[in-house]
Each structure stands twice: as C-alpha cells, then as structure tokens.
Amino acid sequence: MRPAFTVALFALAWLAVSGSFTIPNLLLGLVAGGLSLALIRDHIRPDGRRVRPLKLLSLVLLFIKELALSAWKVAVLVASPKMVLKPGIFAFPLTVDRDFEITLLANLITLTPGTLSVDVSVDRKVLYVHALDCSDPVGARRDIAGGFEKKILEAFR
Amino acid sequence: MLDLVLAVIVAVMLVAGGVFTFLAALGIVRLPDVYTRMHAASKAGTVGSGLMLFAAGIHSLDAAIFTRALAGFVFFVLTAPIAAHLIARAAHEAGYRLSRHTVLDEMRDARERSNKKR
Amino acid sequence: MGAETVISAAATFALFLMCAAFFLTAYRVVKGPTLPDRIVALDMLVAIAIGFIAVLAIRTGFNLYIDIAIALGLVGFLATVAFARFVLRQGMEADEPAAEGENPGRRGGRQRKAAKARRRR
Incomplete structure (x- = not known):
C-alpha cells in the first residue's frame, strides 16, 4: 500500500472515531496518521504484498x-x-x-x-x-x- | 416503533453478552487445566464483552460513539488471542502439565526430540 | 411496554449474570491452583469489568464510559502480556509449592500422581 493512501485511511479512521468532521480535525488526523506511520516505518517492509x-x-x-x-x-x-x-x-x-x-x-x-x-x-x-x-x-x-x-x-x- | 426495534436489539445483545460472559466464567471454574480454561476465557469472554460494547454503541445512536465501540471490539478481538497464546506458550515452556484427560502433546514430543539431538 | 423498560430489564439481567460471573472468576483467582490459572482468571476479570462498564454506559446514558472501557482493555492486555513474560522468565519456581499437589511438576510428578490415583481407589 502506498504511504499516502495509508495516511489518508488513518485520517479517515480518526475522523470517524473523534466524530467531528471539521477541517482542523482532518488536518490533525493527517498529522497524527503521518507521525504514527513514520514511527513504525522501519518495522514494515514492503514485500510486494497484494491485497484482494x-x-x-x-x-x-x-x-x-x-x-x-x-x-x-x-x-x-x-x-x-x-x-x-x-x-x-x-x-x-x-x-x-x-x-x-x-x-x-x-x-x-x-x-x-x-x-x-x-x-x-x-x-x-x-x-x-x-x-x-x-x-x-x-x-x-x-x-x-x-x-x-x-x-x-x-x-x- | 423504530425505538422499540432498536431497544429489542440492544436488549438481546445485552442478554446474549451476559450469558456468554457467565458461561465463560463457569468454564474457567469447571474446566480441568489452564489450557482448556484459556479456551473459555479467550472465546466466550471476548464475545461476551464485545457484544456488551456493541450494544452500548448501538444504544447511543451516535456514529462517533458507535465507531469507537467498534474500534474497541476489534481491539479486543485482536488482543485476546495474543494474550491467550502468550500465557499458553509461557505455561507450556515453564513446564505446567496438561490435564490427565490429555490425549496428545506433539509440542512436548518435538521438544524432547530436539533436546536429544543436542 | 416501552423501549426504556425493555432495555432496563435486559441491563438488570445482564448485570446480574455478570455479577455471578465475577464471583465465579474471583473464586478461580483465589483457588488457583497455579499461577497461569490466576493470570487467565485475572484476564477474564478485566473482560467482565469491560462488560460492566458497557452496561453502565447504557443504563446511565453516559457515553464517555465506552472510552473508559477501551482504555481498561488496553491496560488489561498489557498486564496479561507482562504476567506471561514473568511466567516465562521465572518458570515453575514462581509458584508456591502448594500448587505441586494439584498440578504436578516435571520432577517427581508421576509418583505423586500414582499415589493420588491409589488414594482415590
């Protein structure tokens, strides 16, 4: 999966869980998603996994x-x-x-x-x-x- | 009308969750050894408390709360097997015996074989 | 019969069942006989507490309780993981010797088991 797609997914999940669909909250979700992905970046290796x-x-x-x-x-x-x-x-x-x-x-x-x-x-x-x-x-x-x-x-x- | 239907759904989930939780606890008391007790705790226990959370999410009639309850449920379903696996592995490694009903233990056999090789 | 009555009755019933489950599990925590048994029972106590909190959220309509339930689940999972590591590190020595009779260890377990079987006959 592309990183950008994953971050967008994280942000969407954040919006759904926090329950307020506003622009600042979306930005916060994007930042939090990007940060958490950067934290675990070293532990996930892309190995050409296809998901159906x-x-x-x-x-x-x-x-x-x-x-x-x-x-x-x-x-x-x-x-x-x-x-x-x-x-x-x-x-x-x-x-x-x-x-x-x-x-x-x-x-x-x-x-x-x-x-x-x-x-x-x-x-x-x-x-x-x-x-x-x-x-x-x-x-x-x-x-x-x-x-x-x-x-x-x-x-x- | 819709109110009543929702109420009945929530009520059914509550009762089912309570019954599963109770039976899991009963299993923890009745089953003979730690490995079989883990079956009761990790399956019926997870489903029981998960149903309760779900019921609370539906009852709130709020998408955000429901998503949160769903996230909690997914989290429990993901962690319960890991916890059970960790305890089972630690107990087996530490040498806690299986109950005397046990018919087969290929894990112990494999370890004995590898010990002999060494 | 209104919607509130149905939910209230179901919640009371569920609370009653979980109360019984709580006592049964607490009995296993006290009785043991081994450390892993107690850990499994403690894990179960956390699950029951989560159920309790969810039912309370429904009864009181205070939805923040659900977040508390999720946090409790997190903490409970970490506690179980820590306990499992402890068992792995300490082995059977962490257990009190009283547990040996119920759940015999590797050394001398067979003789004790045979003696127990004889006594039963």
Whole structure:
C-alpha cells in the first residue's frame, strides 16, 4: 500500500472515531496518521504484498461466523452437565511463511471452535495448536489447511 | 416503533453478552487445566464483552460513539488471542502439565526430540 | 411496554449474570491452583469489568464510559502480556509449592500422581 493512501485511511479512521468532521480535525488526523506511520516505518517492509479486497471480505465474514460458532460451542460444552474432553496439542505444518500471515492464521485459529494456537516452531514451519477435542488431529489439520489457510493465501497472494 | 426495534436489539445483545460472559466464567471454574480454561476465557469472554460494547454503541445512536465501540471490539478481538497464546506458550515452556484427560502433546514430543539431538 | 423498560430489564439481567460471573472468576483467582490459572482468571476479570462498564454506559446514558472501557482493555492486555513474560522468565519456581499437589511438576510428578490415583481407589 502506498504511504499516502495509508495516511489518508488513518485520517479517515480518526475522523470517524473523534466524530467531528471539521477541517482542523482532518488536518490533525493527517498529522497524527503521518507521525504514527513514520514511527513504525522501519518495522514494515514492503514485500510486494497484494491485497484482494473481495477475498479479504470473505475472510472477515468467515471469521465472524467462526467466532460466533466457537463461542457458542464452548458455551454449550461448559453448560453441559458432563463435559466430554479430549484435549491435546497437535502440530500443524504451515504453508504460509511470512510473519504477517502466520500471525493472522494463529489469531484466527485461536478464535475458532475448540482450537488455540500455542507456539510456532523456531524455523516457522510448524504451528502447535491446542484443541479441546483432539481425537481426530488429521481431520483438524485438514480443516485449518482447507479453511483459513487457503483463504489467507487467496487474499494476500 | 423504530425505538422499540432498536431497544429489542440492544436488549438481546445485552442478554446474549451476559450469558456468554457467565458461561465463560463457569468454564474457567469447571474446566480441568489452564489450557482448556484459556479456551473459555479467550472465546466466550471476548464475545461476551464485545457484544456488551456493541450494544452500548448501538444504544447511543451516535456514529462517533458507535465507531469507537467498534474500534474497541476489534481491539479486543485482536488482543485476546495474543494474550491467550502468550500465557499458553509461557505455561507450556515453564513446564505446567496438561490435564490427565490429555490425549496428545506433539509440542512436548518435538521438544524432547530436539533436546536429544543436542 | 416501552423501549426504556425493555432495555432496563435486559441491563438488570445482564448485570446480574455478570455479577455471578465475577464471583465465579474471583473464586478461580483465589483457588488457583497455579499461577497461569490466576493470570487467565485475572484476564477474564478485566473482560467482565469491560462488560460492566458497557452496561453502565447504557443504563446511565453516559457515553464517555465506552472510552473508559477501551482504555481498561488496553491496560488489561498489557498486564496479561507482562504476567506471561514473568511466567516465562521465572518458570515453575514462581509458584508456591502448594500448587505441586494439584498440578504436578516435571520432577517427581508421576509418583505423586500414582499415589493420588491409589488414594482415590
């Protein structure tokens, strides 16, 4: 993304959050956006990342659906008088390799039904996932690879 | 009329948020070990307080307040998994055991393998 | 039935539920048995407090409360991160020895567990 575009986006967000659409406030938003971008400039490397808005939107929708489903599942599990638990940590081999994508995938996994990402191996090839129901790790791996990982690859490659 | 519809929406969100929060707390008490408790806290807890914030944003009928509530919700959704991941990783690294129901721990296996290699 | 009545009833109900949730979580903070358990419970307490503040914002119509809730979320997240670093640095030594019985450590844990299982039988 171009820096100017990002700053404009920041300024828009500032306008929306502060709730007063005036010229001085817009200027303040632009300055604040530019300053915050300059602060983190060294930490973001442009690596030719393309963002596909439609795919990104479908990722967000999938995420909201899974979040609601996951909260529901945990709630039902906890409310049932006899909890059936088979917890365990399984290893998930990563296809995505950039830090940003791994972070996103780990966050999404944590907020999906019954799974919680615990750690990434040092070589960034394996993600360790704790699952409430670990009786079928092969199926769980297939679900993540076919669901979120595929969507992330579609949205950012 | 519109008033009533909005009120019902807000009321439903409030009740749902309260129920989720309560069940998350119940999970924290009932589940057997720290890793499974984290599931309850990071999912049901986030959704619970997020719904409350959303309800407050809708109730205010003010675009700025609503955006702020939305920003808060997004912030919680982003940070809750990070917090859970950090605690889980720290606990596992420090050697806290998983509960005796646990069927699989490939992370410990991997660490033991790498220790042997060294 | 007016709009105000509906919201007021729902808010009261939500406050009641969250009160119960608060006590349950506080029980976990006191009981432990391990340090990470307490950290998770404290994190949850912050989430419940945010819910409380949001409901209060609705009841009183004082919208500034939402900003307070967001600030509390920020502080709570930082506290959790700091606690996690602490656990990572200190390891299990930071835990009081009383926790060992409930959640056995690496050394000697197996024997203790076996003894516990025998006692149960």
